[in-house]
Amino acid sequence: DAKTTQPPSMDCAEGRAANLPCNHSTISGNEYVYWYRQIHSQGPQYIIHGLKNNETNEMASLIITEDRKSSTLILPHATLRDTAVYYCPLRTGANNLFFGTGTRLTVIP
């Protein structure tokens, strides 16, 4: 199963767009890219997912490169409540999401 790599931490100014990268260079054709976040000690919160096409919902946008080897989660107008650890696990269609250690995003006032 493919794994993902993310920068350990990022800062973003409040009100600005937060762009969180994820590398998944060994992704296979049937693996979906997922994004979750975890605030404090709460359970991971689902944000968005996609296979090939870019996706947008009320929380964020997901941009997947044409070769599917990387993706970017975009929070268009970051708020202090978006401070969290963000994960980009892959879902194989089997029974697992492989979570790495994620990116700790800090939104600065």
Next chain:
Amino acid sequence: IAGITQAPTSQILAAGRRMTLRCTQDMRHNAMYWYRQDLGLGLRLIHYSNTAGTTGKGEVPDGYSVSRANTDDFPLTLASAVPSQTSVYFCASSTGGEGNSPLHFGNGTRLTVT
């Protein structure tokens, strides 16, 4: 509010004792999962169930057992707890086991084995 309920929220347990972590969902999801989260290691899958009556082993199943008697409940049992099982345990569910099926997580059980 629909979702996943885990109990207890935290527990201190003596080594060698038996403990069952409870997980209930009211979303009528077919698939359910148990993860543990340890500092620096991320979330790791312990056991899963694709549908009531079936279970499977994840990445770190040793020392744990599960059952899935019905759709809503998926308890995780530690038969004889050891200190290395100190962790935060998250239960999750999804509509199915396919790739296009997001997992929804509970808020976890923080377990300390002394």
